[in-house]
Every structure is written in C-alpha cells, then in structure tokens.
Amino acid sequence: MSVHNLEIAALLNQLADLLDIEGDNVFRVRAYRNAARTIEGMSRGIAEMVAGGEDLSALPGIGAALSKKLAEIVTTGHFHALERETAHLPPGLLDLLQIPGLGPKRVGQLYRELKVCGLPELETALAEGTVTKLHGFGDKTVERIRDWLQRRQQAGPARLRRDIAAALTTDLLRALRALPGTQSVTPAGSFRRGAETVGDMDILATGDEPALVKCFVNHEDVAEILAQGDTRAAVRLRAGLQVDLRVVPPESYGAALHYFTGSKAHNIAIRTRGVKAGIKINEYGIFRGDARLGGAAEGEIFAAVGLPFIEPELREDRGEIAAAETGRLPKLLALNDLRGDLHAHTTESDGTASLDAMARAALAKNYAYLAITDHSRRMTVAHGLDAIRLRRQIAAIRAWNEAHAGGAFQLLAGSEVDILEDGALDLPDDVLAELDLVVASIHDHFGLDGERQTARMIKAMENPHVHIIGHPTGRLIGEREPQVLDMERLLAGARLHGVAMELSAQPSRLDLNDLQCRMAKERGVAIAISTDAHAPGDLALMSGGILQARRGWLEAADVLNTRPWPELRARLRRKAQ
C-alpha cells in the first residue's frame, strides 16, 4: 500500500521537533508543522496526487521546497532531510518532548550538556543527580520530570473518551454553576468541538473570579493543583483527568469562548486574518489599536474578520475558513433531522430489552422507524439468530406493526449479519431477501492484512441484500486499533454497489471517524448514523454520533436515516433489485 497521509504528517512533525531541538529558525519549524496539519486533515492521499502529477504547492502551507520533499517521500520512501537530522540528533530525543515542562530548548540542553539521548538516559542522569546542576533546571522542574516518568509506568490512555470526560466533570461543573454570582460556566476546548476524545477539559466561566477559582481548586474531586493564578487554574482530578479553568469578564466572554474552543490551528488562522485587516484578536476581545471593537459574543469574532459564524465542530483548520469565505459552509446535521435508528438489538440476541420495549423507546423519541438488527448465527456468544429464528422474528415484527397500524411509526425487520472471513455472509440470501434492512459487520479476524480485509468487505457489499456496512473499521477507542483498510477502495465499492457506511454512535466506537465521514460524503457515499442500541436507553447515544457527523461536515442530505420512511423504503428496495 502507498504511503498514507498520516505517516507523511508524522515524518514532517518529527523533522519539525528535531529542528526545534537544534534551535533552527522557529518559523521554518512552524512551516513543517503547518504542512503536517494540512496533510493530516486532507481527505485525498498525497501519494495519489503525486502519482497523478498534481501540483502540491497549491495546498495551503506547502510551497516548492515541501512539494519536492513530499514527492520524494511517496516515490522513494526516503526523506533525506529527516535522515540527515537523525544522523546527528538521536530520535530518542523526541520522546523527551512528551514530558510536561520539557520543550525543545531544555531537551536540546539535556542532549548537549549531559548527552541525554532518550528516556533511559534521562532516568540515569536523574539518578546521578546531574540534571539539577544544569542552568534553568530547579528542584521543581526535576521533581515534575521524576513524577511523569513514574506515572508513565502505570500509564493509561493519554486521551479520554468524551463521554467519560463529561461524566467525570459533571459534579465540578455543577458546583461552579451553583456559586452565587456565577453567570456562565461552559466547557470549551476539544470537548466543545465535539471531539471523540479529550486530552484535558477546558472550562470557561464568568462571575466572581476569586470565588470561582477557589471553588474549583478546592473541589472534592481534585487530587492535585497544577497551577493557580487570579483568573486561571489547572487541576488533576482523582480519576486522572486534567481540567483547566479560565475566568473572564462578561465583555470578553465571546472572545474567550472562541479562543478556548480552538482549535489552535483555527485560532491562528483567524488571528492572522485579523492582523491583515488591521485588528488584534485575543481572548479579551477585538481591538484596533487601543479601541475595543467587541468580544462579548462569539459571533463578533467572525464578523470582525468578515466571515459568517463557523460551528465549533468545524474549527480544525481543515478548510472551514475558505468555505466560510466563499459561502460554502455546510448546514450541519442536527439531532432533530433524524427520523429513526437503523441498528438495534433485542433479547433475541444480546440486547437486554424486548422487541416491544425497544419499539416503545423509539416511539417516545418521535422516530418514524427503528430497525431491529439482531446478530446472526455465527455470533454464538451473542445468541445469534439462524434462518429459522430470524423468520420467526420477522413474523413477530410484522405482527407488531399490524397491531400498531395507523401510527406514524414502523419497526423494520433487519439483521446485523456477520461478514465471514472470505466475505460471504452468515445467513443465506433467501432469508436476507425477506428483510427490510441488512447491516453487514465484521466481528472476527481483525488481523487480516489490508488487502484481504478490504476485499472481504467489498465482497460483502456485492451481495444485493446488503444495505449498510456496520462499524466499518472495528476500532474500539483506546482499546482496539482500527482494521487496516484501503478506505479509498472501500468507498469506491460502497458507491458502486449503493451501500451506506455506518457511523456507529456507540461512544466506544464512533466508527467511521470524522475524517472518514467527510471522505464518504465527498465520494457520494451515504452515512447511516446508528446507536447499535442494546437497551432502550441506548437510543439516546445518538447525540454523540451527531457530533461526530458534524465534525465530518455532514448535512441532512448525506445521511440515510434523515429520510422519511417512504423515501427510505424506496431506497432500500432499489438496492435489493
């Protein structure tokens, strides 16, 4: 397989870090990082563009020099600029940059003065007490490094799932909101941007500054105070999550909300735009010289730089500013655009509720339909259904619909059928033909190489009864890596065979991810956002799927389950012909 964009971005970032440690021109370093960010956020492959003879220097942040380097990487597999650096700077230095408090300057100093080449040498140097002798390394710095190295032994995942982060900070947020004089308390940062995981939690507040900071650092969930000033503080919760609080005056609330929502790359782009328009934008407001132009509301920031409001989920510097400029911002999908859920289980396989209970839960959400998609026979641990049991269930679903006829709600007879190792399906075609909806998923042999895994899925798509590929990459956030897949080929197959890709709203899955959703949209492949509910309450997980979809620039028209039932039915039948 060709060199992936993420690999290229990683190489550029490595080079940037090494140049930074060496003390190279900071703007040159930044140029490499900017280019890496551009490439990370692209839906098209650099390798593909090079092969097609396209001009890479048309991409933002990529000029003549980087175009050449990128072409070198994808055609030769070598990156001489990086190899030249690693020849005289040990790559182990990059590990040292992860340590909080150690930046490129101090890492460079450790290397030059103590010959520290990586984490093991750093531990030795700490044990020998030589680090303390360095200029600028006081007791506290050394203590922090020791702390981090120790904590690393009992390492957990670096980033936390957003639903877990939300649960961990509920009490803290409630306490801040309950303080007299508090006007607003808002989570910002990647959490507000709807990211699937968060590195820390950023909270923005307006109200009584000393009282808010005091309440924050003294909260019972706080294990450690990392920093504390008059208007900001940082703590680590007992559960390990870092939380930052920033208190601002109401007239700065909008500017601060924009600033602390980020992303950093988006902020830089907006500020740079401001500089060109002769204004300064910071977390306190919008200024021309000493004159204050605004900052109380977030929308004023965008207005000041001549742009319409950009939704937080889009603020990743992945083209949203150019889209805003030209009036091509997507009208992002919202929760109430959805008409139903296309993936749910009952007690017939591994769900915890009956058909009737699931149907009532969907009805209570004002859905027009709910697809019952229990597992197929191969999933023995989940009590998967064979053709006989499935036919019995189909009959039960038809009976339920008849008993509740006249309403605006339908139960759909479906199956989450296993894709076997060779791409065949786990149930015979004749029974699949009797269903309203078929979701095909992989639950085993995750380790196949990319070529075989991709071919396996495409073979499943070729089956005329398959409508949706369930949780396509099989990843479990923080637990299981996604399968190696050629997403480009997979989407081409989905388009060819009229198959939709699932965005599983399960907080542990969120699969496809944001970039893959955007790829699918750009290639004309529909997305089905489904909760994979195993209990009535799981239908509420949809909101997490919506956030991911919005990060993928999806609009109502890109999503299968925004269709009213007659339109959806027509579409499902067309595929089966």
Added chain:
DNA sequence: GCCGTTTTCGGCCCGACTGTTTTCAGTCG
C-alpha cells in the same frame, strides 16, 4: 519554509503561568 489586493523581502498569533530568576526564558494552550 511559506506567503503576498501596502507582495519577492520581511514578516510569520498571543497571553498566562512557572520556575528560576534579579528582569525573563521557556512552556503551554
């Protein structure tokens, strides 16, 4: 290394906090 409607040189986002300093560099977000 990139970029350009004050454009081919001279800029490149901006401020808070910390630790180690006697006024500030480094780091972080």
